[in-house]
Amino acid sequence: QVQLVESGGGLVQAGGALRLSCAVSGRTFSVYIMGWFRQTPVKDREFVAAINWSGSRTLYADSVKGRFTISRDNAKNMVYLQMNSLKPEDTAVYYCAARRSLGPTTATRNEYDYWGQGTQVTVSS
Numbered sequence: 001q002v003q004l005v006e007s008g009g010g011l012v013q014a015g016g017a018l019r020l021s022c023a024v025s026g027r028t029f030s031v032y033i034m035g036w037f038r039q040t041p042v043k044d045r046e047f048v049a050a051i052n053w054s055g056s057r058t059l060y061a062d063s064v065k066g067r068f069t070i071s072r073d074n075a076k077n078m079v080y081l082q083m084n085s086l087k088p089e090d091t092a093v094y095y096c097a098a099r100r101s102l103g104p105t106t107a108t109r110n111e112y113d114y115w116g117q118g119t120q121v122t123v124s125s
Contacts, residue, residue, distance in 0.1 A: 001113045002026045004096045009119030012086055016089040016123070017121060018082040022096030027097075030054075033099040034072055034079040034110055038092035038121075045095065050105035059105040063121060086123045 008020040009063045035050035049070040058070055069082040081098060087095070097112035107111075 002098060004098060004114055004116035006094065006096045006116045006119040007064045009043070009094060009121045011097060011122045011124065014086060014088055014123055014125050016086050017084045018086065018121060020083065020094055020119060022079045024077045024079065029077040030074040031102055033101050035068055035097045036070060036081045037095045037097055037109060039095065045109055048062040051079065052105050052116065055103050057077060057105050059107060088123045088125045091123050092122060093120050098102060
């Protein structure tokens with residue numbers, strides 16, 4: 001069983017930065033594609049960023065490209081989302097997700113097998 005636990009959310013002013021972390025249990029973390037998604041009360045869960053098993057490939061939603069950076073540390077079973085130049089529209093619950101695959105990254109929510117409980121990010125104007 002794989003468990004994902006997010007941390008690092010909080011309240012920040014527009015233009016500020018936050019770094020989300022996701023701790024993943026299990027010995028085979030390195031074979032997982034890792035992704036970040038976000039959801040608000042009025043919007044479905046949407047793709048934010050993904051990274052392949054080796055960290056050599058990343059994928060971003062257009063809305064965060066150039067501001068957010070996804071990374072991973074396979075030795076520590078961790079994945080990170082560095083969020084810079086935050087905007088009020090980035091306010092959401094952010095979820096970490098994992099897909100067991102050595103293939104390329106994916107932005108398709110239904111292709112992820114495991115999910116964390118989420119961490120709230122609030123950006124004030």
